[in-house]
Amino acid sequence: MSDRKLPRLLQSPAVxxxxxxxxxxxxxxxxxxxxxxxxxxxxxxxxxxPSLSNWRGFGNYEFVxxxxxxxxxxxxxxxxxxxxxxxxxILGVLIAVLINKTFPxxxxxxxxxxxxxxxxxxxxxxxxxxxxxxxxxxxxxxAIGSINDLIDGLRAAPGVGWFFSLWPELEPISFRATQTSxxxxxxxxxxxxxxxxxxxxxxxxxxxxxxxKEAAVLDGASPWSQFRFLTLPHLARPIAIVxxxxxxxxxxLYAEIExxxxxTGNKNLPYLIGEFANNNIGxxxxxxxxxxxxxxxxxxxxxxxxxxxxxx
Amino acid sequence: MAIVxxxxxxxxxxxxxxxWVVGLLFFFPIxxxxxxxxxxxxxxxxxxxxxxxxxxxxxxLNMTENYDYWRFAKNSVITAVxxxxxxxxxxxxxxxxxxxxxxxxxxDVLMWMLSTKMLPAAAVLYPMTFLTKSAGxxxxxxxxxxxLSLINLPIAIWMLFTYFKEIPKDIIEAGQMDGVxxxxxxxxxxxxxxxxxxxxxALLVFIFCWNxxxxxxxxxxxxxxxxxxxxxxxxxxxxxxxxxxxAVSAAAVGPIVVLGxxxxxxLVQGLTFGAVK
Numbered sequence: 001m002s003d004r005k006l007p008r009l010l011q012s013p014a015v016x017x018x019x020x021x022x023x024x025x026x027x028x029x030x031x032x033x034x035x036x037x038x039x040x041x042x043x044x045x046x047x048x049x050p051s052l053s054n055w056r057g058f059g060n061y062e063f064v065x066x067x068x069x070x071x072x073x074x075x076x077x078x079x080x081x082x083x084x085x086x087x088x089x090i091l092g093v094l095i096a097v098l099i100n101k102t103f104p105x106x107x108x109x110x111x112x113x114x115x116x117x118x119x120x121x122x123x124x125x126x127x128x129x130x131x132x133x134x135x136x137x138x139x140x141x142x143a144i145g146s147i148n149d150l151i152d153g154l155r156a157a158p159g160v161g162w163f164f165s166l167w168p169e170l171e172p173i174s175f176r177a178t179q180t181s182x183x184x185x186x187x188x189x190x191x192x193x194x195x196x197x198x199x200x201x202x203x204x205x206x207x208x209x210x211x212x213k214e215a216a217v218l219d220g221a222s223p224w225s226q227f228r229f230l231t232l233p234h235l236a237r238p239i240a241i242v243x244x245x246x247x248x249x250x251x252x253l254y255a256e257i258e259x260x261x262x263x264t265g266n267k268n269l270p271y272l273i274g275e276f277a278n279n280n281i282g283x284x285x286x287x288x289x290x291x292x293x294x295x296x297x298x299x300x301x302x303x304x305x306x307x308x309x310x311x312x
Numbered sequence: 313m314a315i316v317x318x319x320x321x322x323x324x325x326x327x328x329x330x331x332w333v334v335g336l337l338f339f340f341p342i343x344x345x346x347x348x349x350x351x352x353x354x355x356x357x358x359x360x361x362x363x364x365x366x367x368x369x370x371x372x373l374n375m376t377e378n379y380d381y382w383r384f385a386k387n388s389v390i391t392a393v394x395x396x397x398x399x400x401x402x403x404x405x406x407x408x409x410x411x412x413x414x415x416x417x418x419x420d421v422l423m424w425m426l427s428t429k430m431l432p433a434a435a436v437l438y439p440m441t442f443l444t445k446s447a448g449x450x451x452x453x454x455x456x457x458x459x460l461s462l463i464n465l466p467i468a469i470w471m472l473f474t475y476f477k478e479i480p481k482d483i484i485e486a487g488q489m490d491g492v493x494x495x496x497x498x499x500x501x502x503x504x505x506x507x508x509x510x511x512x513x514a515l516l517v518f519i520f521c522w523n524x525x526x527x528x529x530x531x532x533x534x535x536x537x538x539x540x541x542x543x544x545x546x547x548x549x550x551x552x553x554x555x556x557x558x559a560v561s562a563a564a565v566g567p568i569v570v571l572g573x574x575x576x577x578x579l580v581q582g583l584t585f586g587a588v589k
Contacts, residue, residue, distance in 0.1 A: 008409055010408060014465060015425075018462065022428050022431060024439070026435070028438075098331050098334065099334075101323065104328055106331075113334070113335050113338050113339070115339055115569050115572070116342065118572035119565045120523040120543070121523065121540075122525050122543040126543055126547055131344060131345065137357045142359045191341065194338070199576060238584070251430075251432060252434060255525035255540070259544060270434035270526075273435065274437065285438065288432070288435030291434060292435050295431065
């Protein structure tokens with residue numbers, strides 16, 4: 001008995017599951033984005049259940065576009081993602097080139113370097129914002145406090161006191177404040193994802209053409225031009241992949257933003273959706289559709305850029 | 313070798329030194345968390361006990377009392393294990409079909425699967441809450457297992473597909489000649505041959521499930537709450553509980569970090585879909 005049809009059928013459970021997972025909630029989001037729908041309303045109780053009679057057309061979209069947080073959330077989302085991408089790629093290339101040659105303890109250094117990548121985002125955020133970045137009790141606060149103490153001591157010292165009495169008192173930075181909380185998120189995510197970039201670039205560097213390099217050395221090429229004209233072009237593809245994967249993950253950053261400042265001054269699109277969803281489902285859904293559109297624009301360019309290389 | 317470039321002083325001493333400094337810097341926050349976990353809550357915020365202190369195990373011994381750690385840990389283990397298993401059960405047949413009986417649409421289907429990963433989770437937050445609450449699934453292990461499987465399925469299928477593609481088709485076809493059924497082929501030929509790749513996929517999916525922090529936080533309250541939810545719920549200890557919070561954090565990430573050390577190579581292949589080797 002031939003069962004040649006069976007193999008194709010084996011794809012269907014996965015495809016069906018993903019299709020349902022994608023279409024049903026997204027369809028509902030689309031529907032809710034066109035109606036008036038709130039969770040609590042004493043004045044208009046009819047809006048508290050989804051119904052076509054509450055049709056609002058593009059009203060929710062208009063409302064969202066006009067809300068003061070929306071444009072900022074998009075700007076902030078892109079700011080956070082782009083900053084992380086630039087930092088991780090630059091640091092990743094530098095570190096990968098640095099540790100690519102054999103040296104004593106290379107294996108241990110690799111293990112030390114990769115560890116942050118496996119720390120769960122919630123722990124990452126709690127650890128950084130409290131134990132490290134806290135302006136009073138964290139390492140930052142303690143370090144700045146002790147520098148100030150030292151300077152205080154030097155002020156009273158004979159001979160150098162005149163110099164240090166005009167020295168400024170250092171102020172610790174509060175990373176839970178309005179704009180700085182975005183920096184805190186960028187720092188912690190960069191710490192977590194640079195190892196990922198390093199790992200991928202290192203894997204790629206191991207397949208670099210060594211003969212070409214030797215020829216370049218013979219021709220008297222400087223280390224810089226070797227890096228610029230051989231290594232960097234070789235890394236083009238892994239860089240594109242690192243950018244794509246990180247863009248996917250970081251456009252939906254949530255836990256870090258929630259933990260650092262509960263979104264104060266630092267909302268991104270997912271966070272704004274979460275806030276609307278506390279009551280105004282129509283607005284949350286319209287924002288969700290905007291987020292889908294933004295993700296699709298990014299995905300379109302990125303997949304174009306590297307889709308072909310993935311398929312080879 | 314024709315040329316022996318004289319090793320410069322930098323490559324002999326400078327490079328290893330800088331490399332070690334960078335490695336230690338990146339590891340430092342984890343080291344600091346573990347160090348703080350052995351301090352009492354009072355010592356943890358005293359500058360004079362920054363490095364010199366009397367180590368104590370009380371934070372670890374009191375994890376149940378302080379945070380109910382084991383209940384959350386149990387939920388993390390249950391959901392991650394079953395989600396990984398379910399992902400493989402659905403993913404292996406799919407990747408098998410794509411690798412050995414591809415159709416014209418296979419590439420598009422693969423790309424489409426990847427694109428579902430780009431759908432921002434927040435966009436479907438409310439419908440998911442609404443659906444799961446009305447189906448009575450909110451805050452159940454079943455729901456979290458299902459959601460974790462679905463979000464990891466695309467990456468798992470991609471990974472398995474890249475591993476399966478490397479198996480010579482002849483071997484599978486020889487099995488077909490001998491009249492082995494499709495299921496038999498998967499069980500007796502494919503799985504033993506691709507065991508390494510399947511294990512790597514399982515490991516990676518497990519790590520992702522363990523660390524997931526959007527749905528596990530938003531779709532649970534108590535019964536199915538995982539370690540992500542536990543840590544997220546204690547986000548601002550205001551310096552009062554640095555010791556005990558470090559201990560519970562270290563216990564939450566420790567197993568996964570160690571597991572991660574063993575699958576660095578597979579991680580690269582898996583996350584880049586085999587495009588970087």
